Amino acid sequence: MLLMAALHFNHNSSREVARTSDAYAAALMESLSEGYSRSPETLRESSAVLSSTAPAPLSTSCQEIAKDEAVGLYLARHSRFNTGN
Structure with a gap:
């Protein structure tokens, strides 16, 4: 399913916004199913290669802070006394 989502996105x-109801997603899913039934191992290997070369999630580049500090920052931003400075 992840492969189909990636192909669909790509x-x-x-493309511009769709103006017709041309649904190719069903044909894409059928094509993937046929490919899997013919050679499930090849599809698994391809999926493993794609997964191993995927970049790390963006959240890994953020510095982690303590929960108490995060709550304090949130409350400071959303205080009714915050003037936006």
Whole structure:
């Protein structure tokens, strides 16, 4: 399913807004199913290669702070006395 989502996104990433009800997603899913039934091992290997080369999640580049500090920062930003400075 993840592969289908990636293919769907890549196919539509630079397209204009759809003006018709042309649903190719069903055909794409059928094609993936047929490919899997013919050679499930090849699809698993391809999926493993794609997964191993995926970049780390963006959240890993953020510095972690203590919960108490995070709550304090949140409350300071959302205080009714905050003037936006």
